[in-house]
Amino acid sequence: MTEYSVKDSVAIIQLDNPPVNALGSKVRSGIDKYIKEADRDSSVKAVVVCGKRGNFCAGADIKEFDGGKKGPWITDIGDYFDKMKKPVVAAIEGVALGGGLELALFCHYRIAVKSARVGQPEVAIGLIPGGGGTIRLPKAAGLKNALEIITTGNHVSAEKAHKMGIIDQIVSGNIIEEGIKFAKSKVHLDTSIVCLRNKHVKVDGDVDKVAEAAMAKVKSKYRGAMAPIYCVKSVMNSVRVPYQKGIELEHEYFQDLRSSSQSKAMRYAFFAERAITKWQLPSGGNYRTAKPLPVKTAGVIGAGTMGGGIALCLITSGIPCVLVEQNKEFLDKGMEAVKMQLMGTVRLGKMAENQAKQCMAILKPTVNFEDLKNVDLVIEAVFEDLKLKRDIFERLDKMCKPETILCTNTSTLDIDSIATATKRQEKVVGTHFFAPSYIMKLLENIYGTKTSAETVATVMKLGKTIRKVPVLVGSCTGFVANRMLGPYSQEAKYCVEEGASPSNVDNTLMDFGMPMGTFQVSDLSGVDVGFRIRREAARKAGETLTTKSRFFMGERNCSLIEALVEKGRLGKKVGKGWYKYDGPRGKPVVDPEVTQLIEEHCRSLGLERRTIGSQEILERMQYAMINEGFKILEEGLCTMPEEIDIIWIYGFSWPKYMGGPMYYASQIGLKKIYEKICYFHKTFPYSAHWVPSSLLAKLSKNDVPFNKWGQAVQGSKL
Structure with missing residues (x-):
């Protein structure tokens, strides 16, 4: 898990925990062992800490968070680094995230290749950095920069990190060789001068005003979330209390959050997002056996808000795109919207102007349908009219090369109804983007009766390529997202009618x-x-x-x-x-x-209105939607509750700290939810969405734990 060698009087401690060199207990124990060995060895003049396979360290091993303390903690190792007279250099390529960046911040120096990224993304799983990050990052980057990095969880490029003071030098070439060269140049310098423990935090402006502004920002932006608030509190401790006290408080905050329901829900969501990549089809095809087809070129039909946004997703991911509209007026309007969106991205600093020009260079606007004949994949994005879509697919089927995959951006229409217009039903699939399509991360991929595993594998990979979160579901009216949204929205209107x-x-x-x-x-x-x-x-x-x-x-x-x-x-x-x-x-x-x-x-209408409280509003809206989710599971349109939860997190911004509606249901208790749904069914018999799910009844009766729902779904014949 950790390797040790010596070259040119420099000890090299290399993290080796594939795939991302997570800082698990065995890795930490190895670092602790070898840093002490290097310190004792009189022939060793300096130390380089790096990672194998082109990556430094992507952070702690989240799977260990629910257990007790195993091996030395990062701060235990870091305290030893702080006392060393021999310079310790973090040589970073790939990423240094979370515990990885904290390890680097305990080193006396940090070098990185230009393509590297650093960050403290712990807030995304309901935590704060727990290995000194909230106290040491402000000492390296300044108070305001540290607050921004830690409260957002965003990654920072090596070049930007260099300007902030996190990285000491940008290098090129072999990272270990560069690390050795840099370390040797620092051998005769006093390490206590560069040790972050001994540095003061740069503060721009009044400390109290900075804290007040940061707290107001996170409370507004992350409404209801605990972790961002704790992040601000802990970072401010870097300027308000002595170093060791700040470290101790950080550890207390970390432990409080680690055991909180919010962090548990967010850690569930983290693993759920990875679980949904293990898709399978009723026909037997799955992620293991299917090989995706290459998508080197793509086409989009329709230059409206949705189609233009999809084209943007493609070209900003380096995929040349043919954008087709029915006339030049609509096409010009669509192209202008694409340009404006790209320029907005440039103004926000998320893209360089030359990159935007390169994107536009691989976008081909046209009113000639025939220009689609050689693309690898087509996404139709016209309005919801079955006849129109069938006409388009019939035309595409005759014109496109045989291996071309035909996708429809429908939000409600049955995939088979569109696929039967072609002679390649196995290559027809739904790709439901969410508005605004350039921004929203969810991509609901829908298979039809004949859709092949190869086709599914292709669109699932494409989703990742264009920076979406792809979820595979079966075909029905509204699919999963909009089908569940229906009763949720309907109950909202009923509540308004009733009072x-x-x-x-x-x-x-x-x-x-x-x-x-x-x-x-x-x-x-x-x-x-x-x-x-x-x-x-x-x-x-x-x-x-x-x-x-x-x-x-x-x-x-x-x-x-x-x-x-x-x-x-x-x-x-x-x-x-x-x-x-x-x-x-x-x-x-x-x-x-x-x-x-x-x-x-x-x-x-003769409706008598009454006072309706918040509890009733929440129960009627959420339980109606949850009941529909269980019906979707029992019909086999999803294979696991994680798929539904990820759809709601990324499609409708369900709070991640609640883990998604199905996870939320498990926390409330299925028996309680089932009984309430039965009550609403009796009270509101005119609403079909209150007919209780038979799967929910079965899981409730048998008290099946959440982690067994997927097995119950796949094994049930309801």
Whole structure:
């Protein structure tokens, strides 16, 4: 796990714990053993700490967090480094993250190759750096830089880290040779001068004001999350208390968070994101046996908001893209939007201007459908019309080369209904991007009856390539994301009809941890969008929707959307929807006109309103959605609850510190949830989404633990 050698009077301690050299107990024990051996050896004049396989260290071994202390802790090793007279150099390539960066900060010097990255991402799993990072990073990078790095968990490039003072020198060539050369140049210098323990923290501005601003920022940005608050507290200790006291407090904070429900949920989400890569098809194909096809070129049909965003995902990942529109006017408008988005990325400092130009150089705009004939993969991104999509796929099937994969960015339509328009059903797959497609990380990949494992492997790999989180699901109306969103949103509207206000519902959801309430989301996307979806569903069902319609597709109809559209309240784009807004950047404000509209609407339907509390709102919205999640599992559309949780975390910004709706259900207790769902089914018999899931009933009755749900799903024949 750790290797030791001596070359040119320099000891080399090399971390060897594949795949990322995680700082597990055996690795730490090895470092502790060999640093003392190097210190005792009079022939050794300096030490270089590095990693094998082109990587320094990606952090601690998270699997060890739930056990007791095993081996020396990072600070125990670091205390020994601090006392050494021989210079210790961290030679970094790949990444130095979390415990990896903390190990490097205990070294007297740090060198790195230009491509390396450093960071403290512990906040992403509900923790603070627990190996001295919150106390030593401010001494290297300054207070404000350390606060930004630690509270966001973002990675920092080696060049930027060099400017901050984290890295002492950027090098090229063999990292070990460079480390030896650098270490030998420092042999005769006093290590106590460069030891971070002895350095003062650079503070720009008043300490209390910096702390106040940082705390306000994390409370606003990470609403409800504990770890960012603890991060600020611990970093501020670097300037408020003596070094050793700061280390002790950091350890206390770390232990408090490690045992918290939030960190446990976030660690679950961390492993869930890795578990979903182990996909399988009902036909037997899986991630082990299927080899993805190369995607060297791609095409996108439709240059609207969604299609243009998908094209951006491709070209910013280095994949040349042909962007097709039906006429030049629409194409030019789409291209202008792509350019504006790229320039916005440049302004934010996330991309250099020359990189943006390189991206545009591999994007080919065209109104000629034939330009798609040689691409490896096509993503159709036109509006939700089955006939239109079938026509497009029939045309693609005849024109594209036989190995080309045909993808549809549908959010609701059955994949087989589109695939049967082709003679290559095995190469047809759904790739459901979420708006805005350039920003949102979720990619819901949907297989049809005939979709091959090779095709699935290709789009799953493509998702990773374009920096998405791909999840594989089966085909049904709404798939997993929108199918679960349906009862969740419907219950929100029922609650408003029965007595709650839109702001009651939204504030309840945001207090729970959602970044936005459901009615704010409706205003942002456009109230008329929901109206058109409902109208189209009614048309297909042979029904006519009005504000007086009492039932819709066999269920009680909530026609408040129709009432809003009649009043011209189409959402934020027109300054009024469920709320009113002062300009495009305005915040939602409760509008008395909406309150009156709701009350008049309910009176006209003879609905008696009552007081509805936050607990009822949460239970009705979340339990309806959770019940649907269990139905999805029992139908085999997902193979594990982790897939549902990741969809909600990355598709709808469910708070990661709650672990996703299925994990959340396991924490509440299935028996309690099942009994409540049965109660709601009896109370609201007109809603099909309250019919209890038979899988939920089975798991509840048998008290099956969460880590066995996947086995129960795959073994059940419900």
